Amino acid sequence: MSGTEGADRHADIVICGAGYVGLATAVAIKQARPSLDIVVADAAPEGVWRKEGRASAIAAAAQAMLEQLGVWQRLAEGAQPINEMIVTDSRNSDPIRPVFLTFSGEVEPGQPFAHMLMNRDMIGALRERADELGIEVNQSTPIAALDRSGPMATVTAADGRRFRARLIVAADGARSRLRDWAGIRTVSWQYGQSGIVCTIGHERPHNGRAEEHFLPVGPFAILPLPGNRSSIVWNERTADAERLVKGDPFLFEAELEARFGRHLGAITVESEPRAFPLGLTLARAFVTQRLALAGDAAHGIHPIAGQGLNLGFKDVAALAEIIVEADRLGQDFGQEDVLEAYQRWRRFDTLRMGATSDILNRLFSNDITPVRMIRDFGLGLVERMPGLKRDFIRQAAGHAGPLPRLLKGQAI
Template sequence: MIDVLIAGGGYVGLSLAVSLKKAAPHLDVRVVDGAPEDAWKRDERASAVALAAERMLDVLGVWNAIKPEAEPILRMVITDSKAADPVRPVFLTFEGDGGEGRPFAHMVPNTALVGALREACGELGIPIRQSTMVERFASGDHAVSISLADGEEVEARLLVACDGVRSKLREAAGIKVVEFDYGQSGIVTTVEHERPHNGTAEEHFLPAGPFATLPLKNNRSSLVWTENAVDAERLVKGDDFLFEVELERRFGHKLGHLKVVGGRRAFPLGLTLAREFVAPRFALAGDAAHGIHPISGQGLNLGFKDVAALAETIVEADRLGLDIGSLAVLERYQTWRRFDTFRMGVTTDLLNRLFSNDITPVRIARDIGLGLVDRLPPLKNFFIRQAAGVASRGDPRLLAGEPI
């Protein structure tokens, strides 16, 4: 019998597997993933890894492999304007470290992140089966019976679903969600520019939604460009020249000539929060448990918080001789993570509604608020620590840089 079967081979599923195996080598942990073998190598996106997540990856022994590809975010600039405005006044600037003299976040290519975690799985003897997924499962008193798409039948003490925001396993478990479609899409691409960004990330609040530029290595930036869903589809599928013209209107010319060097894709944006994170012998983690707006850049870090909490819950229960798949054990994980996730979901929802509009009284009020925060160093430091993920008490040990 397998101890833990993880469905999903992204950064959440892989980091959970490594966390469990590092802390409890005797556990039989396996990963199944429906994507083809090398699909992860074609992911052109990059993600913001907060300081707390960096600490966790360091404990897992993978940060040194990731670090050469990671670009520190040294400064965050926030503006509020229309796309056609010739001048974009800066209302808020974050500078400083997240603690210990380390940047509050790094931008990391997804290929570097997933590649390092897959290598760690190989070193720890964690099998990763590609091109097959969990087709159906049934939870019993002592095990969950699992049927894979390739016809294999397995039993496990615990099944963890890390299969994304449209999780089929969440649906199969009968877990309901709170769901809202924003009518927006996030356009993701990479651009190259003439002048260096100097580690500066910028978020321009525009009427259609935030336009974020995030620093990468070699004079490149990752873009997360929020637009009305219809306009986003038109921009992604349309003429290259039109796309670059619209891009320059938002990006500006402060970094010189721009060149799109990555593919462009649009992802629908919405709020999805699972009402329950666990069921008997079943747990959700990452986007399967929550999908939030990218306005805060915290989606990946919420997933790593899930990993750290679930791994600690499982390992400590195993050390005490408890049944790691029992609902009594899994409830600790749910209690640990559900409130924080709902709070972040509500926060990003409110921020998106507040900033994705051009209502003059609302715009004046939010700009005054941003200006006040900019003039209050203690409040700014608080927000920097929040962005770094190091401001919460009672966080899992991995996020504090401590082994389980």
């Protein structure tokens, strides 16, 4: 947008944040209601998402939504199905890592419960679809102020431009400024852990198997990517994680190999390792007048269950459905009483997943012998209960609970 300082841009909906949640929300609403004028404003420089080196697990329900939105068709070739998952519990020094739990990767015959996908590919496909639908995406426009006092909400960019809309969607991440300006408080704490993320290459094929190794300081996950490559999510104490990623690459690779093992042959680090502090953040409210939170602005959980991105996509599907149905009925979808339906739909599920990830991390990120004995007994019990394992797979696939239509692969 090339407007002058102080110029106003009127729209029906302004979405702040052009990550996967912000873009998917815009695409979902615009596809169902082409008459709605939607603007996406983002503070990131144009094209910075192309440098994103992380990968994510896309649950089967999220895949169904992306397919319905005309996005998955652009991603399928570069997506790696997860065909199997194993869970171990051991120490680094243990010569053998016993497998306590195994999962088949299919939630239905021929349907993997998840795929691994590079984040930059997903954001690129969403950007393409947004362009096709005529959604305006403004880059490099940091939002400096929020005003909800009038009949329309207004966000003001740092360069003086104003965006006015019936609804502002805050998809601006875990440190959401819009959430803070709206006076929405959070419950949050840090774990003293950081997640080290990188992509590695290895000699032998992974055959689509994901591995979750519970080590004393936290989980170490090996997630399959296309070819002889995997994504690593490695939890360490924050000070140790910073030392590892900033230190000698040779020492980093040695420490990585000690945890990864040699079952896939020699390994090489293919992307620069990065460390991200881990904590739990839950917004006390997901909506207020003229404002709705989505994605990490509403919730940030520990990656131990691999559900952070998929929780964000659940927000997208629920919020889009509420907005579209309200607009069809002639309702003002920016009113708090209309948005309350979105909050009721999403808050309990988010609290449940936040509590689950918190308990799992506290249970498995320690080396207390009695606790290890109890958790290993529990894992072994689940392994011998096919019905319970099927329930876990359905949870991981995003098929549990009342689902918005998009997550069932249906149009809004």
